Amino acid sequence: ATRESAFVHAIASAGVAFAVTRSCAEGSATICGCDTGGWKWGGCSEDVEFGTMVSREFADARENRPDARSAMNRHNNEAGRTSIIDHMHLKCKCHGLSGSCEVKTCWWSQPDFRVIGDYLKDKYDSASEMVVEKHRESRGWVETLRPKYNFFKAPTERDLVYYENSPNFCEPNPETGSFGTRDRICNVTSHGIDGCDLLCCGRGHNTRTEKRKEKCHCIFHWCCYVSCQECVRIYDVHTCK
Numbered sequence: 593a594t595r596e597s598a599f600v601h602a603i604a605s606a607g608v609a610f611a612v613t614r615s616c617a618e619g620s621a622t623i624c625g626c627d628t629g630g631w632k633w634g635g636c637s638e639d640v641e642f643g644t645m646v647s648r649e650f651a652d653a654r655e656n657r658p659d660a661r662s663a664m665n666r667h668n669n670e671a672g673r674t675s676i677i678d679h680m681h682l683k684c685k686c687h688g689l690s691g692s693c694e695v696k697t698c699w700w701s702q703p704d705f706r707v708i709g710d711y712l713k714d715k716y717d718s719a720s721e722m723v724v725e726k727h728r729e730s731r732g733w734v735e736t737l738r739p740k741y742n743f744f745k746a747p748t749e750r751d752l753v754y755y756e757n758s759p760n761f762c763e764p765n766p767e768t769g770s771f772g773t774r775d776r777i778c779n780v781t782s783h784g785i786d787g788c789d790l791l792c793c794g795r796g797h798n799t800r801t802e803k804r805k806e807k808c809h810c811i812f813h814w815c816c817y818v819s820c821q822e823c824v825r826i827y828d829v830h831t832c833k
């Protein structure tokens with residue numbers, strides 16, 4: 593029930609909703625298609641309602657226990673799906689003489705999944721710590737979650753929640769699924785989590801040089817292509833001890 597677990601649940605359930613929605617719009621599933629609510633623009637709008645419904649049935653299927661872990665997983669699954677709905681945007685295409693917009697086709701489209709990844713990573717960074725409360729109900733004991741700190745803003749349905757501290761990911765630990773940070777590439781100039789100080793957990797780092805081939809001296813030719821040369825550049829690569 594850690595912050596990392598919250599992220600994994602959110603991005604996995606978002607991924608299911610995204611993939612189902614995409615394959616419906618592409619016509620590769622027989623029981624679904626475009627969102628008919630968008631017919632007025634003529635394009636195939638992606639039916640995110642259907643995709644999130646499938647994700648809800650699929651990803652939440654095992655999360656029906658009355659315990660805190662289930663409550664947390666259901667919340668984070670839903671936050672992941674909501675992120676897809678919130679990032680739907682209108683795409684349009686013009687049809688007409690030399691790109692004039694005499695006829696325009698528009699449709700609702702899902703975001704690039706990378707956008708969802710970055711957004712949920714921000715939600716991971718700002719996730720809310722909760723505590724477990726037990727209530728006696730007619731069906732027996734039920735656990736719910738309450739914000740641990742009441743001077744912080746309470747989490748909304750879009751925020752991720754967790755209630756256990758993360759294990760130390762510095763050393764390998766099969767029990768927590770940690771690979772440790774040995775051999776991870778780190779950034780010597782960064783003071784953030786990707787910096788060698790923090791990422792290597794004080795063990796220090798090794799440095800090696802690496803030659804990389806890159807495109808360079810690119811020239812644009814009229815009309816229309818680009819030609820480049822290949823240059824070899826030398827980089828320092830730092831990895832954790």
Ligand SMILES: *[C@@H]1O[C@H](CO)[C@@H](O)[C@H](O)[C@H]1NC(C)=O
Nearest residue numbers: 778779780781782783784786
């Ligand atoms: C390393 O960190 C610095 C400072 O945060 C940043 O400007 C730079 O882009 C980073 N380099 C790489 C390769 O990520």
